[in-house]
Amino acid sequence: MPNCQEIERALAAYAEGASAAADRHQVEAHLQACPACRSRVTAERNACELLRARRTELRGCAPEALRRRCAAQRAAPALAPVPARRPWVPLSLAASLVFAAGLLVMFGLGGSVETYAAQLAVDHMKCFQFPPDGNADVTVMGEQWRAANGWPLRIAPSEKAEGLELIGSRRCGSTRGRVAHMLYRWRGQPLSVYVLNSRIKDSAENTPNTDATLAHDHADHADHAEAYEGVRKFGVEEIIWEHGGRTYTVVAQAPDPELRRVARYVRRLTH
Amino acid sequence: MVFRRRPPPPDGPAPDAAGNSDGFAQEALSYVDSLYGTALRLTRRPADAEDLVQETYLKAFRASGQFERGTNLKAWLFTILHNSFRNMRRHDVRNPVEVNSETVDGAVDVVALDQNPEQLLSRATLDADLQAALDALPDAFRQAVWLRDVEEFSYAEIARMIETPIGTVMSRISRGRRLLYEKLAGTRVGAGGRRRDVL
Numbered sequence: 001m002p003n004c005q006e007i008e009r010a011l012a013a014y015a016e017g018a019s020a021a022a023d024r025h026q027v028e029a030h031l032q033a034c035p036a037c038r039s040r041v042t043a044e045r046n047a048c049e050l051l052r053a054r055r056t057e058l059r060g061c062a063p064e065a066l067r068r069r070c071a072a073q074r075a076a077p078a079l080a081p082v083p084a085r086r087p088w089v090p091l092s093l094a095a096s097l098v099f100a101a102g103l104l105v106m107f108g109l110g111g112s113v114e115t116y117a118a119q120l121a122v123d124h125m126k127c128f129q130f131p132p133d134g135n136a137d138v139t140v141m142g143e144q145w146r147a148a149n150g151w152p153l154r155i156a157p158s159e160k161a162e163g164l165e166l167i168g169s170r171r172c173g174s175t176r177g178r179v180a181h182m183l184y185r186w187r188g189q190p191l192s193v194y195v196l197n198s199r200i201k202d203s204a205e206n207t208p209n210t211d212a213t214l215a216h217d218h219a220d221h222a223d224h225a226e227a228y229e230g231v232r233k234f235g236v237e238e239i240i241w242e243h244g245g246r247t248y249t250v251v252a253q254a255p256d257p258e259l260r261r262v263a264r265y266v267r268r269l270t271h
Numbered sequence: 272m273v274f275r276r277r278p279p280p281p282d283g284p285a286p287d288a289a290g291n292s293d294g295f296a297q298e299a300l301s302y303v304d305s306l307y308g309t310a311l312r313l314t315r316r317p318a319d320a321e322d323l324v325q326e327t328y329l330k331a332f333r334a335s336g337q338f339e340r341g342t343n344l345k346a347w348l349f350t351i352l353h354n355s356f357r358n359m360r361r362h363d364v365r366n367p368v369e370v371n372s373e374t375v376d377g378a379v380d381v382v383a384l385d386q387n388p389e390q391l392l393s394r395a396t397l398d399a400d401l402q403a404a405l406d407a408l409p410d411a412f413r414q415a416v417w418l419r420d421v422e423e424f425s426y427a428e429i430a431r432m433i434e435t436p437i438g439t440v441m442s443r444i445s446r447g448r449r450l451l452y453e454k455l456a457g458t459r460v461g462a463g464g465r466r467r468d469v470l
Binding site for chain 2: 008009010011012013015040043044046047048050051052054055057058059060061062063066067069070071073074126148171
């Protein structure tokens with residue numbers, strides 16, 4: 001006759017009443033001789049019945065906004081050879097994602113501007129496939145962000161003169177939610193603004209690459225051109241700067257000088 | 272890895288950008304509550320759970336050509352969810368992977384067997400207690416019990432999903448249920464002094 005340890009694997013199915021006949025006879029023979037296992041089966045059966053009776057309540061409901069975002073992802077292109085339908089996404093998107101995922105493994109949130117920029121470029125490309133819904137009221141969005149994440153966020157509103165239209169905001173998935181991501185449409189193209197609630201070097205989990213970290217000394221001079229770092233990653237341009245212990249980034253597929261103009265607008269409205 | 276796009280059925284509904292038919296997408300989206308509930312149990316953070324579910328659907332729609340029609344779509348989605356979760360954990364130093372099988376080795380002596388499920392169900396606070404008892408289970412046991420008793424997957428499907436031998440899955444379900452019941456019974460005894468914490 002099997003001992004208690006050997007019979008354990010058969011108990012789950014037995015407690016559900018789902019055992020095959022041969023297994024059932026074997027378990028019952030053991031239970032007749034083993035009070036401890038009889039207690040175990042009783043407890044297991046009770047827990048099983050309880051969970052199944054409360055299945056619906058335990059499962060709960062997904063938030064409505066999540067439901068909509070998931071449905072919106074039907075529009076995502078297949079992984080098979082992708083037709084070049086989206087002009088702002090480089091053809092090497094898949095390769096870029098793989099490369100950036102590798103960087104993520106190596107550096108966590110990143111020890112350098114290069115790594116951080118790579119993560120944001122990937123997120124920029126991913127997020128515009130399913131833009132956030134809801135209103136684009138910067139005050140409401142800022143309050144929601146503070147309530148959910150514990151730190152205040154000022155968001156630059158739409159600006160006709162700049163050709164900038166705010167679509168919404170969300171947590172940046174590629175950095176495990178540690179970065180706020182504001183999505184804009186700018187001259188008909190996607191434009192992202194990211195805010196990290198620390199300096200890049202402070203958030204690094206490994207020894208930072210001091211050669212590549214930003215020149216913080218310039219950061220407090222609001223209009224000093226050298227305060228902005230220009231980085232090109234995976235076909236998009238990024239302007240990165242730090243202010244007040246935070247790191248700001250503007251990302252779009254645009255020439256560097258034009259993007260710096262947007263960066264200055266964002267800086268004026270958010271600092 | 273080779274991704275193949277399957278042609279849509281001749282008279283079927285129009286596919287979307289990834290070639291998903293309406294039927295595939297509708298069925299896939301009908302599991303969002305299950306996926307979210309499971310993601311919450313895995314991540315324990317609503318925001319992370321939402322990211323995980325959204326990532327699951329993105330991958331599912333993009334790789335829909337890999338899904339074999341006629342097989343269990345829900346199990347396929349859950350496999351993507353668990354794979355994504357494992358990747359997330361690997362990348363997140365805040366959450367080292369825990370598999371704590373030894374914790375319950377000594378937890379087989381049940382405290383109280385004098386209440387059946389109906390009696391437990393009559394308690395107004397049952398759902399909160401049940402949620403708390405589930406949350407207190409070691410991750411590996413909670414995951415196995417949840418997938419079996421709440422999401423109704425077969426042992427074989429769970430084994431594939433969490434990349435664990437089927438015998439280990441059965442053992443975890445068995446132990447997880449017993450530990451859960453013990454926690455509930457202990458909660459019932461409460462301040463009366465008979466409670467025995469096993470973790």
